[in-house]
Amino acid sequence: MSNSSFRARRGQLLVVLLLAACGRQAPAVTVPAVSAAAPAAVAPTKPLSTMAQVGRRLFFEPALSISGQQSCASCHDPAHAFAPPNGLAVQLGGPNLDRPGLRAVPKLTYLILTPPFSIGPDDEGTLEAHPAPLHGGKAVLATAPTSPALARVAPGVAKSGDPAAAAAALVPRGGLFWDGRVDTLQGQALAPLLNPLEMGNTSAAEVVAKLRRLGVAAQLEPLAGAGVDTDDKLLLSEALFAIGRYEAEEKAFASYDSKYDRYLDGKLALSEAEQRGLKLYEDPKKGNCAACHPDRKGAGGTRPLFTDFQFEALGVPRNAEIAANTDPKFHDLGLCGPERKDAYSRQASNCGLFKTPSLRNVATRGAFFHNGVYHSLEQVLRFYAGRDLHPEKFYPRKADGTVDAYDDLPPRYRANLDTLDAPFDRKPGQAPALDEAEQADIIAFLKTLTDGYRDDTAAAR
Numbered sequence: 001m002s003n004s005s006f007r008a009r010r011g012q013l014l015v016v017l018l019l020a021a022c023g024r025q026a027p028a029v030t031v032p033a034v035s036a037a038a039p040a041a042v043a044p045t046k047p048l049s050t051m052a053q054v055g056r057r058l059f060f061e062p063a064l065s066i067s068g069q070q071s072c073a074s075c076h077d078p079a080h081a082f083a084p085p086n087g088l089a090v091q092l093g094g095p096n097l098d099r100p101g102l103r104a105v106p107k108l109t110y111l112i113l114t115p116p117f118s119i120g121p122d123d124e125g126t127l128e129a130h131p132a133p134l135h136g137g138k139a140v141l142a143t144a145p146t147s148p149a150l151a152r153v154a155p156g157v158a159k160s161g162d163p164a165a166a167a168a169a170l171v172p173r174g175g176l177f178w179d180g181r182v183d184t185l186q187g188q189a190l191a192p193l194l195n196p197l198e199m200g201n202t203s204a205a206e207v208v209a210k211l212r213r214l215g216v217a218a219q220l221e222p223l224a225g226a227g228v229d230t231d232d233k234l235l236l237s238e239a240l241f242a243i244g245r246y247e248a249e250e251k252a253f254a255s256y257d258s259k260y261d262r263y264l265d266g267k268l269a270l271s272e273a274e275q276r277g278l279k280l281y282e283d284p285k286k287g288n289c290a291a292c293h294p295d296r297k298g299a300g301g302t303r304p305l306f307t308d309f310q311f312e313a314l315g316v317p318r319n320a321e322i323a324a325n326t327d328p329k330f331h332d333l334g335l336c337g338p339e340r341k342d343a344y345s346r347q348a349s350n351c352g353l354f355k356t357p358s359l360r361n362v363a364t365r366g367a368f369f370h371n372g373v374y375h376s377l378e379q380v381l382r383f384y385a386g387r388d389l390h391p392e393k394f395y396p397r398k399a400d401g402t403v404d405a406y407d408d409l410p411p412r413y414r415a416n417l418d419t420l421d422a423p424f425d426r427k428p429g430q431a432p433a434l435d436e437a438e439q440a441d442i443i444a445f446l447k448t449l450t451d452g453y454r455d456d457t458a459a460a461r
Contacts, residue, residue, distance in 0.1 A: 294307075
């Protein structure tokens with residue numbers, strides 16, 4: 001199929017989706033029942049489009065993996081905010097489900113609202129959130145400098161410090177995965193399919209062959225045209241598009257029904273501990289969480305996503321649970337690889353930086369940070385409050401007995417660490433920004449960000 005024909009077919013598909021969105025009848029397609037592995041938790045609140053129904057089937061389809069036992073939902077369980085259903089630091093995949101991954105699996109809730117990767121001023125969370133693209137294409141760098149060599153993080157600028165200095169800093173932001181390496185939901189869906197440590201297919205052709213055996217081409221033909229019967233590239237693209245449509249349409253991916261959402265709407269009050277936690281969360285001299293995880297409504301009343309989509313180097317401890325870390329020469333440097341391999345990955349000022357995740361549903365996680373080194377919010381808050389005050393509590397010791405602080409980040413990149421923003425601005429001998437009771441209050445607040453809140457008191461009445 002020619003490029004022009006491909007674009008025309010995409011246009012026809014968009015017409016179908018728009019008609020469906022307006023309540024008009026889209027072409028009918030028979031979609032086989034979803035596997036019994038698909039839990040009732042994902043039952044849509046309104047009918048999904050036909051394309052999204054195909055995507056839902058593929059999301060729960062283990063036959064797309066090399067093992068025949070792993071689907072997207074295996075690592076993105078709807079009952080766990082589309083994150084892993086266990087506390088493992090990294091998940092297991094490959095032919096025998098025994099190959100450990102390199103990074104903790106992110107949750108998929110609110111993923112659709114991630115903007116494309118770009119380089120721009122540090123605007124402290126004012127980067128506009130909008131649906132991640134559902135069509136292929138290169139990274140959108142509308143705010144990036146013309147030369148990647150100029151796209152460098154300005155060191156020594158505190159996010160909660162001088163606004164003018166922060167605005168002058170150029171920072172990476174947006175994109176999907178911990179390193180922001182893809183912009184489209186198709187790219188996000190394809191990567192695990194081809195990762196030898198995950199679903200393990202050795203090529204796109206192998207994925208296409210499985211799609212054909214599953215009869216996906218016949219399901220997509222009324223929507224995408226007869227070309228999917230013969231064009232492997234088109235079939236793969238439409239299948240990935242279908243998964244993206246499922247993630248875009250299914251309300252459970254972005255339900256905005258947490259206790260905090262009810263509070264923002266004025267429908268209930270927070271408990272005393274939650275109120276104290278919110279105040280500490282916003283205080284730039286205490287938790288300072290809102291500097292990276294904005295919690296207020298945006299322009300026009302848009303709800304907060306609890307991320308500024310930017311990248312930070314926090315220096316979390318090296319995780320011995322990750323098999324790759326048995327090699328002392330291996331380091332996961334986030335924007336600098338090993339997964340990302342573009343011009344930005346070759347800039348020293350980007351090394352050790354990972355994307356700031358949304359804190360929505362954070363209390364449901366069993367592994368925290370990019371390497372899953374911690375398994376509770378209590379551990380996370382202790383690290384934030386004590387990283388530089390008591391490094392011996394978080395990092396191992398060298399052979400000479402000294403503390404090997406920031407042991408998962410090579411010394412040449414440690415200038416990238418955040419040491420200016422609270423709570424990381426404390427020096428040995430000073431009091432921590434947060435004591436244990438204050439940490440507990442922040443955790444109480446973070447638990448209000450879990451979707452599916454039910455007011456048992458009101459229900460009882």
